[in-house]
Every structure is written in C-alpha cells, then in structure tokens.
Amino acid sequence: MSNLSTVVALASMAVLCAGACSQARAEDASTIRDGFPAWVNYPGPAGSFPANGSMLWVVRPTRKNWSSLEWTRADYVRTEGPNHIVSAPLFDGQHHTFYPELAVPQAMSCAADPKAVFAAGDVVVIPAAATRHDFGRVTKVERQGGRTVLTVKSRWVSVIEGRYAPDEVLKLDGKPGCGARVLYTQDGELGWGLLVRVVGDKGWLIRHNLYNAELASVPVKDLKPFDLSKVFKKGAPVYVKAGDHTLAPAQVVEVLDGGLGYKVKRVDCESCTSEFDFEDVIAR
Numbered sequence: 001m002s003n004l005s006t007v008v009a010l011a012s013m014a015v016l017c018a019g020a021c022s023q024a025r026a027e028d029a030s031t032i033r034d035g036f037p038a039w040v041n042y043p044g045p046a047g048s049f050p051a052n053g054s055m056l057w058v059v060r061p062t063r064k065n066w067s068s069l070e071w072t073r074a075d076y077v078r079t080e081g082p083n084h085i086v087s088a089p090l091f092d093g094q095h096h097t098f099y100p101e102l103a104v105p106q107a108m109s110c111a112a113d114p115k116a117v118f119a120a121g122d123v124v125v126i127p128a129a130a131t132r133h134d135f136g137r138v139t140k141v142e143r144q145g146g147r148t149v150l151t152v153k154s155r156w157v158s159v160i161e162g163r164y165a166p167d168e169v170l171k172l173d174g175k176p177g178c179g180a181r182v183l184y185t186q187d188g189e190l191g192w193g194l195l196v197r198v199v200g201d202k203g204w205l206i207r208h209n210l211y212n213a214e215l216a217s218v219p220v221k222d223l224k225p226f227d228l229s230k231v232f233k234k235g236a237p238v239y240v241k242a243g244d245h246t247l248a249p250a251q252v253v254e255v256l257d258g259g260l261g262y263k264v265k266r267v268d269c270e271s272c273t274s275e276f277d278f279e280d281v282i283a284r
Helices: 003-033
Strands: 055-061 069-080 083-087 090-092 097-099 102-105 123-128 132-144 147-156 158-164 170-172 181-186 189-199 202-208 213-219 223-225 237-241 247-256 261-266 273-277 281-283
Touching: 055 083, 055 102, 069 132, 069 202, 069 213, 123 147, 123 158, 132 158, 147 273, 181 202, 189 213, 189 247, 237 261, 237 273, 247 281
Parallel strands: none
Antiparallel strands: 055 069, 069 083, 083 102, 090 097, 123 132, 123 170, 132 147, 147 158, 181 189, 181 223, 189 202, 202 213, 237 247, 237 281, 247 261, 261 273
C-alpha cells in the first residue's frame, strides 16, 4: 500500500471511530446513570429499618439476578420506599455496564452500634477489598485527635493489620446480631451462615451452597452464634467450615499467628491437615 493510500485509510478509520466512540460514550453515560436492577421476588422480611448513619453493612449481589449474595460495607445515599440506596459500585461484565448505586431492601442492611465500647481482644467484622468483609481481633484501642481508633489484626493469606474508626466495623458479642457467624440445625443437618437480621422468630442469613450464597431463614431458637472470642489450644475438638454451608468435625494440631488461624486435621481423614482462619473454626 502506498503512503498516500495509508494516510487515506487511517483518516477514514479515524472518522468511523470518532462516530462509533462518541456513540459508545453516550451509551456508557446512560448506563452509568441507571441503578442496578432491583431484587425481584425478594424473599426476605419487609418493614422500615432506619439507616442510622452514613455507612451501612448490606447484602449485595454478585450476579445481576441476585442469585448469589455477599456481605459488604457501603456508603448510605438515601432511602426510597422499601429500599436504602447505597453507593456500592457494581460492574456487569457480561453487558459491560457500570452501576454506581444499589437499592437494598431495608431489612438487608444494618449500621454499626454507635454505643459500642471496644477493648483489646474484641472480635469485629471489618471491610476488605478482596473478600468484601473479613473478621479480625482488636489489638489496641486509642484516642487520636479526640476520636477513637481501633487497631485490628486479621488473616487472609498472611496477617494484616489495619486501623479503623468504630463506625467502620461491627462488633460481635456472641449474640445473634448483624454480621455474626451462626450455627443452625435444619432438617437434621448442622450448617453455618452469616446472620443479617433477626425479625420476629426468624433469623435471616446468607447461607453458602457449593456454587451460590443465598438468603435463607432459620428459626431463632435454632441459631447459635460462633464464639469467636475464644482462642483454641492444640488438641481442641472443633468444627470447621466445609466446602458448602456444612461443618466437619476436626481437631486443632497447631495455633497460627496467635489465634488468627489454625491448622487442623479432620476426623474423617486423620492424615489430612488444612489451615483455616479463626472465623471458620468453632468448638464442638
């Protein structure tokens, strides 16, 4: 191809690209303004549950049809009817669409307790970039510039130390409250989940199956929060989180990172050892 032909071809491509790119930008702008699709056929409780703060912990979808869920912290924006609108950016990779806001049923959210008092050794739920939430132990509470600052250690691959304001975390006190890991028995099966809210005689929790994390309800009388404040010793009999929402009996063979994790062997496989973070281990 001659130099002149090359120049003409490139100029034509530039004109075509300019038109297509401006149209794409217009389409992107319109989709960015749209909210993420609402939770159709929402199975949970209705009612008014005030936001009580600028930040909320919310149930958020990992898929556009809300068929799999996760627990994360988000900035509260406003309330519209039965939903809280939060800033929890989501990207729909299939349709290349970015959604800056999410409408969450009010019952599927909670705020940190403004009256919570913290001390070293307390167990808290903290925000985490990779897993949306994590569990940690408070190692220090101090006042800086008239504000309380918590130093928290958690474990994800390695030990992580972070500093948080009290309204950024959820304190777990061993009761069936928002964000607690809970045991439950249903249809004769022992399972676990993350408790979102108790309404009446039912606890609503995120329950993990093999491929999804779904919303489920369990009678409150059948719920038992994990006691995560306890640090197990070598030889302790425990349950560990299995591949889905079930638990498997095991024994602690090594305490890791001061109780942020454990190496255990399962009862059904004496030669098998695995490492678990402390929030995935409970006394039996």
